[in-house]
Amino acid sequence: QGDWVAMVTARAPTNIAVIKYWGKRNQKLILPINSSISITLNPHDLSATTTVAVSPSFTADRLWLNGKEVSIEGDRYQNCLREIRSRATEVTDPKTSRIITKKDWESLHVHIVSKNNFPTAAGLASSAAGFACLVYALAQLMGVRERYKGEISSIARIGSGSACRSLYGGFVEWDMGKDDDGKDSIAIQLAEEKHWEDLVVIIAVVSSRRKETSSTLGMQDSVNTSKLLLHRAKEIVPKVMVEMRKAIKERDFATFARICCADSNQFHATCLDTSPPIFYLNDTSKRIISMVERWNKAEGTPQAAYTFDAGPNAVLFAPDKAKACELLSRLLFYFPPASDKKISSYVVGDVDMLAF
Ligand code: PMV
Numbered sequence: 185q186g187d188w189v190a191m192v193t194a195r196a197p198t199n200i201a202v203i204k205y206w207g208k209r210n211q212k213l214i215l216p217i218n219s220s221i222s223i224t225l226n227p228h229d230l231s232a233t234t235t236v237a238v239s240p241s242f243t244a245d246r247l248w249l250n251g252k253e254v255s256i257e258g259d260r261y262q263n264c265l266r267e268i269r270s271r272a273t274e275v276t277d278p279k280t281s282r283i284i285t286k287k288d289w290e291s292l293h294v295h296i297v298s299k300n301n302f303p304t305a306a307g308l309a310s311s312a313a314g315f316a317c318l319v320y321a322l323a324q325l326m327g328v329r330e331r332y333k334g335e336i337s338s339i340a341r342i343g344s345g346s347a348c349r350s351l352y353g354g355f356v357e358w359d360m361g362k363d364d365d366g367k368d369s370i371a372i373q374l375a376e377e378k379h380w381e382d383l384v385v386i387i388a389v390v391s392s393r394r395k396e397t398s399s400t401l402g403m404q405d406s407v408n409t410s411k412l413l414l415h416r417a418k419e420i421v422p423k424v425m426v427e428m429r430k431a432i433k434e435r436d437f438a439t440f441a442r443i444c445c446a447d448s449n450q451f452h453a454t455c456l457d458t459s460p461p462i463f464y465l466n467d468t469s470k471r472i473i474s475m476v477e478r479w480n481k482a483e484g485t486p487q488a489a490y491t492f493d494a495g496p497n498a499v500l501f502a503p504d505k506a507k508a509c510e511l512l513s514r515l516l517f518y519f520p521p522a523s524d525k526k527i528s529s530y531v532v533g534d535v536d537m538l539a540f
Pocket of ligand 1: 200201203204205206220311312344345346347399400493494
Protein backbone atom coordinates (compact mmCIF):
# COMPACT_ATOMS: atom_id res chain seq x y z
CA GLN A 185 0.00 0.00 0.00
CA GLY A 186 2.11 2.93 1.23
CA ASP A 187 1.08 6.55 1.08
CA TRP A 188 0.70 7.82 -2.44
CA VAL A 189 -1.66 10.07 -4.36
CA ALA A 190 -2.61 10.03 -8.04
CA MET A 191 -4.47 13.01 -9.39
CA VAL A 192 -5.85 14.66 -12.51
CA THR A 193 -6.94 18.28 -13.01
CA ALA A 194 -9.30 19.32 -15.79
CA ARG A 195 -11.09 22.47 -16.84
CA ALA A 196 -14.46 22.62 -18.62
CA PRO A 197 -16.26 25.72 -19.86
CA THR A 198 -19.93 26.34 -19.48
CA ASN A 199 -22.27 26.20 -22.47
CA ILE A 200 -25.14 28.43 -23.48
CA ALA A 201 -28.16 26.84 -25.12
CA VAL A 202 -29.54 28.56 -28.20
CA ILE A 203 -32.25 25.89 -28.50
CA LYS A 204 -33.19 25.13 -24.90
CA TYR A 205 -33.54 21.80 -23.15
CA TRP A 206 -36.53 21.98 -20.82
CA GLY A 207 -38.27 18.85 -19.51
CA LYS A 208 -37.28 15.25 -18.84
CA ARG A 209 -38.97 12.10 -20.09
CA ASN A 210 -36.94 10.04 -17.60
CA GLN A 211 -35.89 11.79 -14.41
CA LYS A 212 -33.40 9.23 -13.16
CA LEU A 213 -31.44 8.96 -16.40
CA ILE A 214 -32.06 12.62 -17.32
CA LEU A 215 -33.48 11.91 -20.75
CA PRO A 216 -34.92 15.09 -22.30
CA ILE A 217 -38.23 15.59 -24.11
CA ASN A 218 -36.46 17.53 -26.88
CA SER A 219 -33.02 17.85 -28.45
CA SER A 220 -31.07 21.08 -27.89
CA ILE A 221 -28.14 23.08 -29.32
CA SER A 222 -25.56 25.14 -27.45
CA ILE A 223 -22.35 27.09 -27.78
CA THR A 224 -19.49 26.10 -25.51
CA LEU A 225 -17.71 29.17 -24.21
CA ASN A 226 -13.98 29.75 -24.20
CA PRO A 227 -12.28 27.63 -21.49
CA HIS A 228 -10.48 30.72 -20.14
CA ASP A 229 -13.75 32.45 -19.40
CA LEU A 230 -16.68 30.88 -17.54
CA SER A 231 -15.40 27.50 -16.48
CA ALA A 232 -15.05 24.94 -13.73
CA THR A 233 -11.67 23.57 -12.71
CA THR A 234 -11.70 20.23 -10.95
CA THR A 235 -8.98 18.12 -9.38
CA VAL A 236 -9.75 14.48 -8.62
CA ALA A 237 -7.34 12.49 -6.48
CA VAL A 238 -7.13 8.93 -5.17
CA SER A 239 -4.96 7.61 -2.38
CA PRO A 240 -5.04 4.48 -0.22
CA SER A 241 -5.05 6.84 2.78
CA PHE A 242 -8.45 8.33 1.80
CA THR A 243 -11.17 6.66 3.84
CA ALA A 244 -14.23 8.06 2.04
CA ASP A 245 -15.26 9.83 -1.17
CA ARG A 246 -15.32 13.57 -0.42
CA LEU A 247 -16.17 16.73 -2.37
CA TRP A 248 -15.27 20.41 -1.97
CA LEU A 249 -17.12 23.00 -4.09
CA ASN A 250 -15.73 26.53 -4.22
CA GLY A 251 -13.71 25.99 -1.05
CA LYS A 252 -16.47 24.37 1.06
CA GLU A 253 -16.96 20.68 1.71
CA VAL A 254 -20.40 19.51 0.53
CA SER A 255 -22.09 16.12 0.66
CA ILE A 256 -21.29 13.71 -2.13
CA GLU A 257 -24.21 11.47 -1.19
CA GLY A 258 -26.64 13.01 -3.71
CA ASP A 259 -27.83 10.71 -6.52
CA ARG A 260 -26.22 12.82 -9.24
CA TYR A 261 -22.69 12.49 -7.85
CA GLN A 262 -23.20 8.86 -6.90
CA ASN A 263 -24.54 7.94 -10.35
CA CYS A 264 -21.61 9.60 -12.13
CA LEU A 265 -19.07 7.97 -9.81
CA ARG A 266 -20.68 4.55 -10.21
CA GLU A 267 -20.76 4.76 -14.02
CA ILE A 268 -17.12 5.89 -14.24
CA ARG A 269 -15.90 3.30 -11.70
CA SER A 270 -17.65 0.52 -13.59
CA ARG A 271 -15.64 1.46 -16.71
CA ALA A 272 -12.26 1.95 -14.95
CA THR A 273 -9.27 0.21 -16.52
CA GLU A 274 -5.69 -0.45 -15.47
CA VAL A 275 -3.73 2.81 -15.35
CA THR A 276 -0.04 3.60 -14.99
CA ASP A 277 0.35 6.86 -13.07
CA PRO A 278 2.60 8.98 -15.35
CA LYS A 279 4.28 10.70 -12.37
CA THR A 280 5.20 7.65 -10.27
CA SER A 281 4.85 4.80 -12.83
CA ARG A 282 2.65 3.09 -10.23
CA ILE A 283 0.16 0.66 -11.73
CA ILE A 284 -3.40 1.01 -10.47
CA THR A 285 -5.38 -2.10 -11.42
CA LYS A 286 -9.05 -2.44 -12.27
CA LYS A 287 -9.51 -4.15 -8.87
CA ASP A 288 -7.77 -1.24 -7.04
CA TRP A 289 -10.33 1.24 -8.38
CA GLU A 290 -13.14 -0.66 -6.59
CA SER A 291 -11.69 0.11 -3.17
CA LEU A 292 -9.92 3.46 -3.72
CA HIS A 293 -11.77 6.55 -2.54
CA VAL A 294 -11.71 9.86 -4.43
CA HIS A 295 -11.33 13.39 -3.19
CA ILE A 296 -12.77 16.01 -5.55
CA VAL A 297 -12.02 19.73 -5.41
CA SER A 298 -13.94 21.93 -7.84
CA LYS A 299 -14.04 25.67 -8.36
CA ASN A 300 -16.14 27.87 -10.65
CA ASN A 301 -14.85 31.23 -11.80
CA PHE A 302 -18.39 32.66 -11.99
CA PRO A 303 -21.54 32.84 -9.80
CA THR A 304 -23.00 29.44 -8.96
CA ALA A 305 -26.65 28.68 -9.76
CA ALA A 306 -27.50 32.12 -11.13
CA GLY A 307 -28.58 30.74 -14.47
CA LEU A 308 -25.07 30.68 -15.89
CA ALA A 309 -25.07 26.92 -16.28
CA SER A 310 -22.63 26.31 -13.44
CA SER A 311 -23.77 22.71 -13.06
CA ALA A 312 -23.05 22.09 -16.75
CA ALA A 313 -19.40 23.09 -16.43
CA GLY A 314 -19.13 21.37 -13.04
CA PHE A 315 -20.42 17.93 -14.03
CA ALA A 316 -18.70 17.95 -17.44
CA CYS A 317 -15.42 18.71 -15.69
CA LEU A 318 -15.94 16.17 -12.91
CA VAL A 319 -16.86 13.33 -15.27
CA TYR A 320 -14.05 14.14 -17.68
CA ALA A 321 -11.44 14.34 -14.88
CA LEU A 322 -12.64 11.06 -13.30
CA ALA A 323 -12.61 9.35 -16.71
CA GLN A 324 -9.03 10.51 -17.29
CA LEU A 325 -7.93 9.42 -13.82
CA MET A 326 -9.53 5.98 -14.07
CA GLY A 327 -8.49 5.27 -17.66
CA VAL A 328 -12.02 5.19 -19.08
CA ARG A 329 -12.06 4.85 -22.86
CA GLU A 330 -15.22 5.48 -24.84
CA ARG A 331 -16.73 2.30 -26.31
CA TYR A 332 -18.79 4.52 -28.60
CA LYS A 333 -18.57 8.21 -29.47
CA GLY A 334 -20.35 10.32 -26.88
CA GLU A 335 -20.33 7.70 -24.09
CA ILE A 336 -18.62 10.05 -21.61
CA SER A 337 -21.11 12.79 -22.48
CA SER A 338 -23.92 10.37 -21.58
CA ILE A 339 -22.36 9.96 -18.11
CA ALA A 340 -22.07 13.75 -17.64
CA ARG A 341 -25.75 13.90 -18.65
CA ILE A 342 -26.83 11.88 -15.61
CA GLY A 343 -25.07 14.48 -13.42
CA SER A 344 -26.78 17.45 -15.05
CA GLY A 345 -28.51 17.24 -18.41
CA SER A 346 -26.89 20.24 -20.05
CA ALA A 347 -23.44 19.10 -18.82
CA CYS A 348 -23.24 16.59 -21.68
CA ARG A 349 -22.87 19.50 -24.12
CA SER A 350 -19.83 20.95 -22.27
CA LEU A 351 -17.73 17.89 -23.19
CA TYR A 352 -17.17 19.43 -26.63
CA GLY A 353 -16.15 22.86 -27.82
CA GLY A 354 -17.79 24.98 -30.50
CA PHE A 355 -21.43 24.29 -31.38
CA VAL A 356 -22.89 21.18 -29.82
CA GLU A 357 -26.14 19.30 -30.21
CA TRP A 358 -27.59 17.12 -27.47
CA ASP A 359 -29.49 14.47 -29.37
CA MET A 360 -32.45 13.48 -27.16
CA GLY A 361 -32.10 9.86 -28.36
CA LYS A 362 -34.79 7.22 -28.69
CA ASP A 363 -33.65 4.44 -26.37
CA ASP A 364 -34.94 3.95 -22.84
CA ASP A 365 -31.47 3.23 -21.44
CA GLY A 366 -30.05 6.65 -22.45
CA LYS A 367 -27.11 5.24 -24.45
CA ASP A 368 -28.07 7.32 -27.49
CA SER A 369 -28.90 10.51 -25.56
CA ILE A 370 -25.49 12.04 -26.19
CA ALA A 371 -23.72 15.23 -27.21
CA ILE A 372 -22.47 15.63 -30.78
CA GLN A 373 -20.18 18.41 -31.97
CA LEU A 374 -21.88 20.29 -34.84
CA ALA A 375 -19.02 22.68 -35.56
CA GLU A 376 -15.63 23.11 -33.94
CA GLU A 377 -14.42 26.13 -31.96
CA LYS A 378 -12.89 27.94 -34.93
CA HIS A 379 -15.91 27.54 -37.21
CA TRP A 380 -17.58 30.87 -36.40
CA GLU A 381 -14.77 32.90 -34.85
CA ASP A 382 -16.31 36.29 -35.59
CA LEU A 383 -19.32 35.60 -33.39
CA VAL A 384 -18.97 37.42 -30.05
CA VAL A 385 -20.72 36.30 -26.86
CA ILE A 386 -21.36 38.87 -24.12
CA ILE A 387 -22.81 37.91 -20.76
CA ALA A 388 -24.56 40.67 -18.88
CA VAL A 389 -24.73 39.58 -15.24
CA VAL A 390 -27.99 41.14 -14.11
CA SER A 391 -27.96 39.34 -10.77
CA SER A 392 -25.55 36.89 -9.23
CA ARG A 393 -28.08 35.73 -6.61
CA ARG A 394 -29.03 32.05 -6.60
CA LYS A 395 -32.10 31.39 -8.70
CA GLU A 396 -35.35 30.85 -6.83
CA THR A 397 -36.59 27.82 -8.77
CA SER A 398 -33.98 25.23 -9.65
CA SER A 399 -34.10 23.98 -13.23
CA THR A 400 -34.81 20.45 -11.94
CA LEU A 401 -37.94 21.45 -10.04
CA GLY A 402 -39.00 24.04 -12.62
CA MET A 403 -38.86 21.70 -15.60
CA GLN A 404 -40.70 18.96 -13.74
CA ASP A 405 -43.56 21.35 -12.93
CA SER A 406 -43.56 22.43 -16.59
CA VAL A 407 -43.72 18.82 -17.85
CA ASN A 408 -46.62 18.13 -15.49
CA THR A 409 -48.66 21.26 -16.14
CA SER A 410 -47.73 23.13 -19.34
CA LYS A 411 -49.48 22.11 -22.55
CA LEU A 412 -47.41 24.71 -24.35
CA LEU A 413 -44.22 22.84 -23.36
CA LEU A 414 -45.45 19.58 -24.87
CA HIS A 415 -46.43 21.37 -28.08
CA ARG A 416 -43.00 23.04 -28.19
CA ALA A 417 -41.14 19.75 -27.66
CA LYS A 418 -43.15 17.77 -30.22
CA GLU A 419 -44.03 20.25 -32.93
CA ILE A 420 -41.68 23.20 -32.77
CA VAL A 421 -38.22 22.14 -31.62
CA PRO A 422 -37.72 19.38 -34.24
CA LYS A 423 -38.30 21.99 -36.97
CA VAL A 424 -36.13 24.74 -35.51
CA MET A 425 -33.32 22.27 -34.87
CA VAL A 426 -33.04 21.76 -38.64
CA GLU A 427 -33.02 25.53 -39.28
CA MET A 428 -30.51 26.21 -36.49
CA ARG A 429 -28.09 23.51 -37.67
CA LYS A 430 -28.18 25.11 -41.14
CA ALA A 431 -27.75 28.67 -39.79
CA ILE A 432 -24.69 27.56 -37.79
CA LYS A 433 -23.22 25.69 -40.74
CA GLU A 434 -23.64 28.73 -43.00
CA ARG A 435 -22.72 31.28 -40.29
CA ASP A 436 -26.03 32.97 -41.10
CA PHE A 437 -26.35 35.49 -38.26
CA ALA A 438 -29.80 36.79 -39.23
CA THR A 439 -31.38 33.31 -39.05
CA PHE A 440 -29.33 32.39 -35.99
CA ALA A 441 -30.50 35.53 -34.17
CA ARG A 442 -34.15 35.08 -35.14
CA ILE A 443 -34.30 31.46 -33.94
CA CYS A 444 -32.21 32.06 -30.84
CA CYS A 445 -34.37 34.96 -29.54
CA ALA A 446 -37.61 33.17 -30.43
CA ASP A 447 -36.49 30.01 -28.64
CA SER A 448 -35.52 31.91 -25.49
CA ASN A 449 -38.87 33.72 -25.47
CA GLN A 450 -40.75 30.48 -26.03
CA PHE A 451 -38.87 28.78 -23.21
CA HIS A 452 -39.80 31.62 -20.82
CA ALA A 453 -43.39 31.48 -22.12
CA THR A 454 -43.53 27.78 -21.10
CA CYS A 455 -42.24 28.83 -17.67
CA LEU A 456 -45.13 31.30 -17.39
CA ASP A 457 -47.49 28.58 -18.64
CA THR A 458 -46.37 26.34 -15.76
CA SER A 459 -48.44 25.98 -12.61
CA PRO A 460 -47.33 27.59 -10.37
CA PRO A 461 -45.77 29.98 -12.92
CA ILE A 462 -41.99 30.38 -12.92
CA PHE A 463 -40.43 33.82 -13.40
CA TYR A 464 -36.78 33.75 -14.34
CA LEU A 465 -36.60 37.12 -16.11
CA ASN A 466 -36.61 40.31 -14.06
CA ASP A 467 -37.28 43.91 -15.17
CA THR A 468 -33.67 44.45 -16.23
CA SER A 469 -33.78 41.26 -18.34
CA LYS A 470 -36.92 42.50 -20.06
CA ARG A 471 -35.38 45.91 -20.71
CA ILE A 472 -32.39 44.21 -22.34
CA ILE A 473 -34.78 42.24 -24.59
CA SER A 474 -36.55 45.47 -25.61
CA MET A 475 -33.26 47.22 -26.25
CA VAL A 476 -32.11 44.50 -28.66
CA GLU A 477 -35.52 44.17 -30.33
CA ARG A 478 -35.78 47.94 -30.93
CA TRP A 479 -32.26 48.07 -32.35
CA ASN A 480 -32.91 45.10 -34.67
CA LYS A 481 -36.21 46.59 -35.82
CA ALA A 482 -34.71 50.02 -36.48
CA GLU A 483 -31.95 48.49 -38.65
CA GLY A 484 -34.33 46.10 -40.43
CA THR A 485 -31.98 43.16 -39.86
CA PRO A 486 -30.64 41.51 -36.66
CA GLN A 487 -27.70 43.38 -35.15
CA ALA A 488 -27.62 41.27 -32.00
CA ALA A 489 -29.38 38.31 -30.38
CA TYR A 490 -30.22 37.41 -26.78
CA THR A 491 -30.98 34.31 -24.79
CA PHE A 492 -31.79 33.73 -21.11
CA ASP A 493 -31.50 30.46 -19.19
CA ALA A 494 -33.10 29.68 -15.84
CA GLY A 495 -32.16 33.08 -14.42
CA PRO A 496 -32.21 36.81 -15.21
CA ASN A 497 -28.74 37.10 -16.79
CA ALA A 498 -28.58 37.96 -20.48
CA VAL A 499 -26.38 36.15 -22.95
CA LEU A 500 -25.99 38.38 -25.98
CA PHE A 501 -24.53 37.58 -29.38
CA ALA A 502 -23.05 39.94 -31.93
CA PRO A 503 -21.96 38.93 -35.45
CA ASP A 504 -18.52 40.57 -35.15
CA LYS A 505 -16.33 42.79 -32.98
CA ALA A 506 -17.63 46.05 -34.43
CA LYS A 507 -21.23 45.13 -33.59
CA ALA A 508 -20.11 43.83 -30.19
CA CYS A 509 -18.60 47.27 -29.43
CA GLU A 510 -21.82 48.93 -30.47
CA LEU A 511 -23.82 46.52 -28.34
CA LEU A 512 -21.60 47.18 -25.31
CA SER A 513 -21.92 50.93 -25.74
CA ARG A 514 -25.70 50.54 -25.91
CA LEU A 515 -25.63 48.45 -22.73
CA LEU A 516 -23.49 51.11 -21.04
CA PHE A 517 -25.82 53.85 -22.20
CA TYR A 518 -29.08 52.18 -21.10
CA PHE A 519 -27.65 50.47 -18.01
CA PRO A 520 -24.93 52.78 -16.68
CA PRO A 521 -22.72 50.82 -14.27
CA ALA A 522 -22.98 53.55 -11.64
CA SER A 523 -26.70 52.96 -11.15
CA ASP A 524 -27.96 50.53 -8.53
CA LYS A 525 -28.76 48.01 -11.29
CA LYS A 526 -25.12 47.57 -12.09
CA ILE A 527 -24.26 45.41 -15.05
CA SER A 528 -20.89 43.82 -15.29
CA SER A 529 -19.83 41.80 -18.24
CA TYR A 530 -17.51 39.13 -19.41
CA VAL A 531 -16.50 39.46 -22.99
CA VAL A 532 -15.68 36.15 -24.55
CA GLY A 533 -13.25 36.21 -27.41
CA ASP A 534 -10.33 38.56 -27.77
CA VAL A 535 -12.09 41.82 -26.97
CA ASP A 536 -11.41 41.50 -23.25
CA MET A 537 -10.34 45.12 -22.95
CA LEU A 538 -13.96 46.07 -23.32
CA ALA A 539 -15.05 44.21 -20.21
CA PHE A 540 -16.32 46.54 -17.50
O1 PMV B 1 -29.08 20.85 -17.10
P1 PMV B 1 -29.88 21.72 -16.22
O2 PMV B 1 -30.71 20.95 -15.25
O3 PMV B 1 -29.05 22.77 -15.53
O4 PMV B 1 -30.95 22.51 -17.13
C1 PMV B 1 -30.60 23.49 -18.05
C2 PMV B 1 -31.78 24.20 -18.56
C3 PMV B 1 -31.52 25.45 -19.37
O5 PMV B 1 -30.28 26.01 -19.01
C4 PMV B 1 -32.61 26.45 -19.10
C5 PMV B 1 -31.54 25.16 -20.88
C6 PMV B 1 -30.35 24.45 -21.47
O6 PMV B 1 -30.55 23.76 -22.46
O7 PMV B 1 -29.22 24.63 -20.97
